[in-house]
Amino acid sequence: MNASPHAGRDRNDRRSREGGYTLLELLIVCAVIGIIANIAIPGMYEGIYRAKASRIIEDYNTVRTMVHQHYADHGFYPAEQGSGTEPPELASYLSNRLAWVHPDYVYDWELWVDDAGNALEPATGVLVGFSIVTTDAKLVNALHKLYKGVVLDTIPNHTTFVIEPYGG
Helix, strand or coil: CCCCCCCCHHHHHHHHHCCCCCCCHHHHHHHHHHHHHHHHHHHHHHHHHHHHHHHHHHHHHHHHHHHHHHHHHHHHCCCCCCCCCHHHHHHHCCCCCCCEECCCCCCEEEEEEECCCCCCCCHHHEEEEEEEEEHHHHHHHHHHHHHCCCCCCCCCEEEEEEEEEECC
């Protein structure tokens, strides 16, 4: 049997092609990975914002419950504090259950009523509230979508959950 003079060369050519990928094959794989990433990454970021918003809502519910307990025990709401500061009157009620400062937002305790019960900021519609101070519009949007209660954008960069509304 005579072997074809090209038989050895065909086998060598096939082996060299099987040993790696062509540039076109690599470009197609990169394009497919890019398409998948463009589909998956926005959904991932939306999930991150929903998770942050859920955490904020849970913290609000904790604060609201403890504020009502404080009011029932003492007959007054804790004093106004600056952004990122836990009201000292709530410290024993909250027992370090939440952090008031986060990398991209801080909490702000709002008491917009004087000792006589008069609204200090009637335009806000809030007497007592729990605000999230952030410049992240996507986080604010996630809060508005997720929370079904009253949430107000009271002052710049403040999104306020109403604990006690102003009715007057």
